[in-house]
Amino acid sequence: MTTTEISSLLQEHRRFDPPGPFAARAHVKSEAEYRAMAARAEADPDAFWAEQARALAWSHPWTKVCDWDPPDARWFVGGKLNVAVNCLDRHLGGARANQAAILFEGEPGDVRVLTYRMLHREVCRFANALLSLGVRAGDFVAIYLPMVPEAAIAMLACARIGAPHTVVFGGFSAEALADRLKDSRARVVITADGGWRRGQVVPLKASVDRALGMPDVDSVQHVVVVRRTNNEISMRPGRDHFWDDLVAAASPVHEARGHDSEHPLFSLYTSGTTGKPKGILHTTGGYLVGAAYTTRMVFDLRDGDVFWCTADIGWVTGHSYVVYGPLASGATILMYEGAPNQPGPDRFWEMVARWGVTILYTAPTAIRAFMRWGDEWPAKHDLSSLRLLGSVGEPINPEAWMWYRKVIGGDRCPIVDTWWQTETGSIMISPLPGATSTKPGSATRPLPGIAADVVRKDGTPCGPDEGGFLVVRRPWPSMLRTIFGDHERYVKTYFSEIAGCYFAGDGARKDADGYFWIMGRVDDVINVSGHRLSTMEVESALVSHPKVAEAAVVGRPDDLKGQAIVAFVTPRSGAAAGDALAAELRAHVAEQIGALARPEEIRFAEALPKTRSGKIMRRLLREVASGAQTRGDTTTLEDQAVLEKLAQSFATDE
Ligand code: 7RM
DSSP states (O other): OOHHHHHHHHTOOOOBOOOHHHHHHSSSOSHHHHHHHHHHHHHOHHHHHHHHHTTSOOSBOOSEEEEEETTEEEEEETOEEOHHHHHTGGGSSSGGGGSEEEEEEOTTSOEEEEEHHHHHHHHHHHHHHHHHTTOOTTOOEEEEOOSSHHHHHHHHHHHHHTOOEEEOOTTBOHHHHHHHHHHHTOSEEEEESOEEETTEEEOHHHHHHHHHTSTTOOOOOEEEEEOSSOOOOOOOTTTEEEHHHHHHTSOSOOOOOOEETTSEEEEEEEOOSSSSOEEEEEEHHHHHHHHHHHHHHHSOOOTTOEEEEOOOTTSHHHIIIIIIHHHHTTOEEEEEOSOTTSSSTTHHHHHHHHHTOOEEEEOHHHHHHHHHHOTHHHHTSOOTTOOEEEEESSOOOHHHHHHIIIIITTTTSOEEEEBOOTTTOSOOBOOOTTTOOBOTTOOBSBOTTOOEEEEOTTSOBOOTTOOEEEEEOSOOTTSOOEETTOHHHHHHHHHSSSTTSEEEEEEEEEOTTOOEEEEEESSSEEEETTEEEEHHHHHHHHHTSTTEEEEEEEEEEETTTEEEEEEEEEEOTTOOOSHHHHHHHHHHHHHHTBGGGSOSEEEEOSSOOBOTTSOBOHHHHHHHHHSSOOTTOOOOBOOHHHHHHHHHHHHTTO
């Protein structure tokens, strides 16, 4: 955020109270109720979390709520439960059995509806199919699928048999997939022939084939292929199987057993400050307690809701609020495969009206795109089914917040701006829609049970409006347990910066009302359209190109994406800087990581500015990238004089 943006946030005084009719029916109905609940959680966290955990079905009771041996936590110790049973079997007893669990719409407009009973059968069949491939509890399974029902079915089937999944976003490249397969040592990959995106086929199976041919990708024994786009693919006999064939041969009956509360449920890779993405590991009991509790509280779920979280299952938001949280709560979810502007900019609004969506949860970057496309698109559709709106992934600017409230929510729906992370597993800071009065741009206050705070480097609390580090003082059930295969990095990244606290990597301030204003990352992580990327990751991709000698990547503020990637590149001698090389490098990054990491702008420089100790001066480059911006021209050769001058002005404090 720029200084002007921060000062405009400091002047944000608008407040919106929960609408009366909404509050009257809500789970938490008033500020007083919120305060009482938060105080109860604060006074006896174990009792509070035990109460939340009792909302789930356990096959064996826990003996201890939380075993906290900083920085290692175990939750509901000794307890056993099955996540798929909680999301499915538990709902089959009464009327919910025939209620829709998944409403699916593909990008081309094809529709499928699965009731809880149908979803349960599909999950049992696929669980048996995985067993028939030799998958056992503890084996990792990679999922590389478009947003189709099979994605949720595969996740739940893995959970059912205790095989942790690692979902890889379908927009990631073969190289990125290979890295994740190597690190997780997945035995099976579940993919599709392709997925639909803006009318084009995303050739997923071809990427899997390439990934499996890369050095050291040697753990995968089977590939399961969902037929989706019917494009031509190659199938290797013995290794590759069609989903349909496996499932046709599998029984729809599967007796699930409870898994230990601390049994790994999934790992999900996310960017940190180094080039190598880290596998964030979540476990069974605590994660599901967190996902279910927050879904109920933050989205105020009730019977009849149609919940649409627009995130892809490749991100943690898709894990917690497309699949696990809503299904554990017996909700009806809407799942959409494609782009928000295919075939037109009103695709979302047309779907909200047609499916009768009551809760919409999306990202600021999408909201800003809708704003730009114009009010006429939502205006064409009846959005009166909506009763609650949510935002996640990056700070939402007050202007977008106000637009969302007025144009989409008809000034009637509360907005929940939810702050959380892959690492936290579930929402941490958010309004309770029936209780919290909201301020545009603020995620408001921590949920009951969450001990979030803003502190100085020495761990002492910041005063009102004093910027500091966002931390969490006490463990919470859905916290990550480790970075897969690198516990030392877990300790160092999250529990070493600020003594005695979990450090989130974000800067924030609390205002005089105790409301949190998240200011963004304080590390080298950038947030592009709500997607986390590390500058190092993009730099490693750039320097792996033969024509690049050195590269430095920074984020610059972007009206639409939040941040845009700007790369400063020094070409190797003999390589000509220019549009052709820039295009080649952008394509190279897309191939190495995925299209979302493709730099918006590449600037060539004869040399990069460095400190005496040889560190690239990123802070300086950030200034250059956001200041001396030449629109449309992506390949400016940096003026060395400008860099040197700036370098001098920074040299003292970098
Ligand atoms: C859920 C998710 C996490 C990072 C986090 C923040 C930023 C997320 C908000 C937000 C301001 C929000 N997981 N972030 N939500 N910043 N307000 N409501 O996004 O692991 O992919 O990213 O995203 O910087 O640290 S994530």
